[in-house]
Amino acid sequence: MQQISMLLGGFALFLFGMHEMGKGLELLAGNKLQDILEKLTSNKYVGVLIGAIVTAIIQSSSATTVMTVGFVNSKILSLTQAIHIIMGANIGTTVTGLLLTLDIKLVAPVITFVGMAMMLFVKKRKYKYAGTILFGFGTLFMGMNIMGEAVKPLAKNVAFTSLLARSSNPVIGILEGALFTAIIQSSSATTGILITFASTGIIEFSSAFYLVLGTNIGTCITSILSSFGTSKNAKRVAVSHVLFNVFGTIIFTIFALVLPVIPWIQSWTTNVAQQIAFLHTAFNIVTTLLILPLSNVLVEISKKIIQGKDHRDIGLSLMYLNPAAYHDTIPTIAGIKQESLRMLDYAKSNLQLSVKNLLKHDDDKAATIEFNEEVIDYLNREITKVTVKSMTNDLNKYQYKHLSYYLKSCANIERLGDYAYNISNLENAMYSKQIKFSNEAKMEIIEITSELEKMFDVVYESLRDNEFDMKKISKFSFKISELADRNRENSIQRLKSEISNAEAGLMYDKLYTYLMRIRDHLLNISRQYETIYQ
Incomplete structure (x- = not known):
């Protein structure tokens, strides 16, 4: 019973240590991980390299694949780019296994103490x-040490060693x-446990070989x-992630059954823990080298398995954001950005439709404006x-x-959407009272809204590319202010010369x-972005 308690406690410490180390690495990396992935080129080798580097940094291929799935869902990455990243992630995760072969039993508690003091x-x-x-x-190594001490007596337990020996059967x-x-959702953790067992002499490499292959599927x-x-x-x-690892497992199983792969790895080192770490590394590197030239084939197979196309923008739904996955911060931020861009697009559309309706009434446009406003409010809430x-x-x-910035920018987009909707309400009031603008006033409205639409486009592109050119945006802002001042003065002159009446003048001023x-x-929206890097 004592051994079981020690084993469970050691395992808990091991997983906790792995989680804390990964969390610390991700926090220290800051927003660089997102920037690296978002600026990925279409070069397959660069994709693999980036996947490996990001995973080596955060010590979790699972975290990298979750980020990648999120970025594809947000349309930041293409399917092909994502597959290359996942191949690299499989290589990057082997760093953990190699680290676990280090013998730092005596200094692990000191490292833990220093880390806690810094925290x-x-x-x-x-x-x-x-x-x-x-x-x-x-903490990770302390957990491994406790597990090692807990399982030492099991090395003499015939029933336990026989159970582990069964794993030499490939299936x-x-x-x-x-x-x-699959249960613990970490191939690195499973590899760590196998290395612990190997270090205490409980498991032979021939028994661990197929277990390691299975971890890559799990x-x-x-x-x-x-x-x-x-x-x-x-x-x-x-699906591509599964296909990649299943293919690698099949290939390595065939190699092991046909060729003396196990004796060959054993000839490199007599340390079973190092043999396991080497196998984990070799599996992912060799599988990547074999599949990388065929990545387009992998894309096509995944399309055969998952058929059909995504629905077009239907408005009252989130297209790029999965609310259930809010705890995965990096892909969630990417999804929030994409949904914010959708909001901005709907707001611009409402401005265009409202102004067109103002110039020439159309009931169909009015209905579309109503729906767009509903979508903007829905997206803001969600x-x-x-x-x-x-x-x-x-x-x-x-x-x-x-996150703070997107919270504020969504509020700003919702408000400018409200003002675009107010223009539509203004048009309804004018239409019901038969109030009309003069041709000169209409030309002025077309001119200023054209500049406003250009400003919309620049802000949209800036938000999309994470790069705001405040000089360019300020120029549009200044020009719009100048046009507004000039046109309001012109409106007053039209009232004085009786080209326009008071009601039309009042509506013009409201507009x-x-x-x-x-x-x-x-x-x-533009100015607040600068606060992120202050």
């Missing part, structure tokens, strides 16, 4: 995050490795779960809910500032109040 007493965030990494790293070993990894459960409620392409990413929930996650400074408020909110 508690250091003020600067980046040093706190570094402390979290050290704390997690030390049993692969299934056991896949099932256990780890796919995370990408499968993260693809629920996402787009067709995001689901295809998860984005706000997810953003507020995400702000309860463990966030670094930049992630928190990004310009709404247009200037729209300008103000576009300016707010």
Whole structure:
């Protein structure tokens, strides 16, 4: 009973340490991970390299695949780009296995203590995050040490060693490795446990071989779960991940049955823990080298399995954001951005339709404006809910500032949408009272709204590309202000010369109040972005 308690406690410490180390690495990396993935080129080799680097940084292929599925769902990455990243993620995750072969039993408690001291007493965030990494790293090895001590007596237990020996059967070993990894959702954790068993002499490499292959299939459960409620392409990413690892497992199983692969790996080193880490590394590198030239074939197979196309924008639904996955911060921020862009697009559409209706009444346009306003309000509510929930996650400074920014920008977009809707209501009032603008007034309205639409486009592109050119945006803002002042003065002159009447003049002034408020909110969206990097 004591051994079981120690084993469970050690396992809990091991998983906790792995989680803390990964969390610290992700927080220390800041928004660089998102920037790296978002600016990915279409070069397949660069994709694999980036996937490997990101995974090596955060020590979790599961986290990388979840991010990748989220980015594909948000249309930031293509299916082909995502597949290359996942191949790289499989290579990057082997770093954990290699680290676990280090013998640092004596210094692990000291590393844990230093990490905890940094977390508690250091003020600067980046040093706190570094402390979290050290704390997690030390705790991980302490957990391994406790597990090792707990299982030592089992080395003499014939029933237990016989049970492990069964895993030398390819089918049993692969299934056991896949099932256990699917339960704990970490191939690195399963590999760590196998390395612990190997270090205490409980398991031979021949028994661990197929268990390691199975872990690579079991780890796919995370990408499968993260693809629920996402787009067709995001689901295809998860399917491609499964196909990749199943193919690699089949190839390595055939190699092991036909060629002396196991004796060959054993000839490299007599240390069983190192043999397991080497196998884990070799599996992912060799499988990537074999499949990378055929990545387009993998794309086509995934399309055969997940058929059909995504529905077009139907308005009252989230297209790029999965509310259930709010705890996955990086893909959630990407989804929030894409949904914010949708809101901005609907708001611009309402401005255009409202002004066109103002110039020439059309009942169909009025109905579309009503629907668009409903969509804007819906998106604002849903984005706000997810953003507020995400702000309860463990966030670094930049992630928190990004979420705060999108919370404010959505409020600004919702307000400028309201003003576009107010223009439609203004038109309804004018139409019912038979109030009309003069031809000169109509030309002025066309001119100023043209500039406002250009400002909309620049803000949209800036938000999409994460790069605001405040000089360019300010120029549009200044020009719109000048036009508004000039046109209002012209309206007064038309009233004096009786070209226009008082009611039309009042409506004209209200219209310009709404247009200037729209300008103000576009300016707010742009200016507030600068606060992220202050």
